Amino acid sequence: MFSDNSHQTIHALGEVELITAIGKWLxxxxxxxxxxxxxxxxxxxxxxxxxxxxxTDSVSYGRHFDNSVPPSxxxxxxxxxxxxxxAAMGGHPGPALLNLLCAPNLRTDWLQxxxxxxxxTCQNYQVSIVGGDIGTLPAGQFTAALSLTGQMHVAPLLRSGAEIGxxxxxxxxxxxxxxxxxxNFTPRLTExxxxxxxxxxxSMMDITDGIAKDLNALLPQGSAAHIYLPSLPLSLDAHRHAQKTGETALKHAFCDGEDYELLITIKSEAQLSKLESEWNARFPLTPLTKIGVIATRQNDALYLDASTKEALPWVKGFEHLV
Amino acid sequence: MFSDNSHQTIHALGEVELITAIGKWLxxxxxxxxxxxxxxxxxxxxxxxxxxxxxTDSVSYGRHFDNSVPPSxxxxxxxxxxxxxxAAMGGHPGPALLNLLCAPNLRTDWLQxxxxxxxxTCQNYQVSIVGGDIGTLPAGQFTAALSLTGQMHVAPLLRSGAEIGxxxxxxxxxxxxxxxxxxNFTPRLTExxxxxxxxxxxSMMDITDGIAKDLNALLPQGSAAHIYLPSLPLSLDAHRHAQKTGETALKHAFCDGEDYELLITIKSEAQLSKLESEWNARFPLTPLTKIGVIATRQNDALYLDASTKEALPWVKGFEHLV
Structure with missing residues (x-):
């Protein structure tokens, strides 16, 4: 994605032409x-x-993608x-701003x-890129940040709001x-x-750093999550990764980041069977799985095995800044 | 601003504590x-x-500021x-999102x-930081990007709109x-x-890359700018810098970037003396200087000396991506 042949790079293009090119590419x-x-x-x-x-959220070369991921x-x-x-608020996407931070030796065709x-993706979801900024990073580096607006047609689903039960x-x-x-995920917008x-x-949020880290944000003061471990919807790749790492697939499902699934709490007075049948009729291809319940906290443990009532050993998801 | 003593760095703090700290600092x-x-x-x-x-706009360590600039x-x-x-649209600032891209060895006290x-600055201009994102860069690097909203109480002043005359x-x-x-500039919001x-x-815009590069954006098709060179409002630092570089102060005033002043075109039918006296009554401390007029283009030259009608040699302002 970077080149020593300066003719192939954005440095040769210059800022004004690059901005024109970006407009055309978009x-x-x-x-x-x-x-x-x-x-x-x-x-x-x-x-x-x-x-x-x-x-707003960003992707950086070497952190959020590497050379195995196609540039598109x-x-x-x-x-x-x-x-x-x-999606995690229940909103509809709107206009966005794009910040590109590029090394001058970034290849123009890679950026295209x-x-x-x-x-x-913007066409698929009716997002428009209405502005942005280009900055430079040292050779061999690339980061892009997006600031996205959205609209609510109903009240937003916040992270706060869950109750015991x-x-x-x-x-x-x-x-x-x-x-x-x-x-290679589909954001759960319609859902x-x-x-x-x-x-x-x-309450609702999206899972970006793993349940181990994210679920904490939904738990009200003085509560703990009792998890039905056998119910956790393990992906095939959780099993595949477990064979490589020697960890359990369960641990990967609980601690790996970047699932981009929705983590939801359902009011205790709701009819779960009604919810599940409506969901299955509306989203037959997207599993919706009950993985636990919010209970009063008894001790330090935030997450417990619902059957044994023992504390789960996994309290850390993906850690940034390392 | 960076440290090998990891206790002083944001790496030691970790992401969750860092976000909490940022909320407190703000x-x-x-x-x-x-x-x-x-x-x-x-x-x-x-x-x-x-x-x-x-x-949206960003600042990068080593490009937009160095160690001679206080972190605040x-x-x-x-x-x-x-x-x-x-300011360049005539708007009023609103909520903003902050993207921090930090090396893990960034000192926590520097970031504070x-x-x-x-x-x-947000307090001075009634901006609130309503969200953001933290990403990582390699050791020794720091970039921050802001996406800022604003409101118009009247029609925005666009870059398009200028006419010959x-x-x-x-x-x-x-x-x-x-x-x-x-x-150390004051954004020209009230103005x-x-x-x-x-x-x-x-039409209106702010001067970020120098008139030599920016003025072009205001000129309508088939026009050129005739510049009153003796009227250009040279700063003391333009003179100071000229002594160091051996260039003229005029060239620095025309080509240096980051003035953050407003570049304005005034309708040909406007009474300039009325504008100027109203301006001086309203903004006695801020000079407003007529520096030229938009005329029909006669040849390739975009900028001409208004007295000699010769093309100005400066057609390039600050170039990014170098």
Whole structure:
């Protein structure tokens, strides 16, 4: 993705031509100024938006993708990471800003492929890139950050809101995302929107650092999660990864990051069978699995095996800043 | 700003504690979730905003600031760069998202000082930091990006809109920003808002890469700018820098980047004397200088000396990606 032949790099192109090229590469997802790129700010009509969502997430070469990931898939991942945050509120995606931090020796054709993934994903989800910024990093480095807006048609599903007695559910399967799912996932937008419209949920978030780290954010003060370990929806890649690492697939499902599934708590008064049958009718291809319940905390343990009531040994998910 | 003693670094703190610390450092400019940090997205009430502005800009260690710049001033610069874009539309600043890309060996006390500059500047301009993201860079590196929203109370002043015959004005003085002004500037928010409310302007932008590069963006098709060279408002630092570089102060005023002044075109039918006297009454401390006029283009030259009609040799401002 980097080159010593400067003719192949963005350095040869220069900033002005690069911005023009990016506009072309983005095509229909880059609206004309002042709605889009080309002025000091993008101007958006928000007169019909009551509540706006606002989120940001980035991908860095060497951290969120490597040379085994096609550049277009890395670009798609940037958009989908942010879409997953919109999904986790139950929102609908809107306009976005793109920050590119590139080494001057980044290959122009690599960046074009990266942008083609952004374009395709933006088209799929009706996101437009309305502005951005280009900065430089030392040779061999690349980071892209996106700031995405969204709209709520109903009240957003927050992380706070769960109560003792609520059931804990997850969508999809968990663990081993390192093989492909970390970029080859579908953000649960339709599912999140459906859950926000329905009256079942007390709280919701997306799983980015593993349940071990993320579930804590949904637990109310003085509570602990009792987990039905045999029910955890293990992915095939969790099993595959376990064979390689010598750990259990269960641990991978609980601690691996980047599942981009929804973690949901369901109000204790809800009819779980009704929820599950409605879900299965609406999303027959997406598993929704009850993995536990929120109970009063008895001791230090945050997560317990629901059958033995013993503390689970996994309290750490993916740790950043290492 | 970096340390080999890991106890002093953000690596020792870890991500969860770092996010908590950032919330504390930001204090009152970090509103509680869901308006602010702590959920998958920030939720903003936009029901009273007709037109929203959206912009992003970053600062990188080694490019936009170095060790001679106090960390709090570097943090302030990040906010002010973005405020300058809001000013260039005539807008009022709103909530923002902060992306921090830090080496794990970044000193925690340095980051705290950087954030104190963000906090102070956000308080001064009533900006709140409602969310963000933390990513990692290799040892010795630091980049921060901000995505800032804004609101328009009147129609935004775009870059397009100038016509042949319009006069060209700049605020403040130009050149030599490398000494201090590149971080020690005041974004021209009040001035931009006043200009957007008044009926004098046909277009506006802020000068970030030097007039030589930026003015081009305001010139309509088939036009050229005739510049009154003796009128260019040279800063003291433009003179100071010229003594060091051996170039003319005029060239520094025309080509240096990071002035963060407003570049304005005034409608040909406007009474310039009325504009100037109103300006001086409203902004007695901020010079507003007529530096040229937009005329029909006769040849390749984009910028001409208004008295000799000769092409100016400076057509390049600050070049990125080098």
């Amino acid at each position: 095509g229909p997802v880059s609206p004309p100024s002042p709605t889009g790129m080309g002025d000091d700010c993008a101007v958006m009509d928000t007169s019909n938006i009551g509540r706006q969502l606002f989120t 898939a890395a670009g798609a991942k940037l958009i989908k990471r942010n879409l997953s945050d919109i 492929d990266f942008m083609s993934g952004i374009r395709q 609520d059931a804990i559910y997850v969508t999809g399967t968990l663990g081993g995302s390192i093989y492909q799912k970390h970029y 999140g929107q459906w859950l926000a419209r329905s009256n079942y949920c007390s | 204090g009152p400019v970090s509103p509680p979730s869901p308006t602010g940090m702590g959920d998958d997205c920030a939720v903003m009430d936009t029901s009273n905003i007709g037109r929203q502005l959206f912009t 001033a570097a943090g302030a610069k990040l906010i002010k760069r973005n405020l300058s874009d809001i 000082d950087f954030m104190s500059g963000i906090r102070q 319009d006069a060209i004005y700049v605020t403040g003085t130009l050149g030599g920003s490398i000494y201090q002004k590149h971080y 931009g808002q006043w200009l957007a409310r008044s009926n004098y302007c046909s």
